[in-house]
Amino acid sequence: MVRAPVVDKDGVKRGAWSLEEDGKLRAYVEKYGPCKWREVPRLAGLMRCGKSCRLRWLNYLRPGLKRGNYTNEENDLIYKLHQKHGNRWSRIAAKLPGRTDNEVKNHWNAHLKKQVESKAESSSSKHEGKQKELRSHVYEAKTEDFTEYCSTTFGIVESSCLSQQTSSCDDNFGTELIWEVEDYNINQLQIGYYEDFWTEPCVWDHSQTNVFSEDYGIGIFSPQQYETTYDHNYCDLFG
DNA sequence: AACTTGACCAACCGCCAACAC
């Protein structure tokens, strides 16, 4: 599963790390701390480049790393953070204790990305027309008074009730935020339409749909109730 | 049994920003 060890023309070893190398690197970092990576190979007696040592430490030897299967909670959080930050794996990994950016990135590319794409594809083909119409209304809504817009527009829909707490909001309610929230709304509506995103059932909760409430007003959304909710909200807002 | 294919993931590569001098 790992690259075969080779030594390049400069005498620098590449490829899979041996147990002995891991031991030397661990001993060095425990003694001197994770710094001066350029000096690490010489001081630790390793034929590796400093960069490789750093990577090995951060992704494999560092204490507290979690290995193995991801929980549904972790998957849900990764999905949500990816929506917010895109491929900023270090930011995403920072919210997942024990997971590295490399690991999260691999997990996304190997598992989650496919799920997202397949769900997005199935939902977009079925509701493309409705989405376009909805987007056009949203655009029109931008031009209206902000307060009124906030009080009338639809609630944010979460993919799963597992993760209400993970959405955040900047203090300012400027234009950028409005866009972000609108995009968020539409994306979530798309994804949540047919089924729960990961495994959890969702329930629409009208009491939480005040979009710009102090806690960022997370609405929770039900596939069972969505058909009627969607149309109901849509008509209320734009009908 | 032999071969092919795809999934998985550790490791590498190249770029960039921050910092020191």
Added chain:
DNA sequence: TGTGTTGGCGGTTGGTCAAGT
């Protein structure tokens, strides 16, 4: 201010394994 160094980040590669043919 310019240049070199360092650490950090995201994208990509390559080797192994398991499932399928």
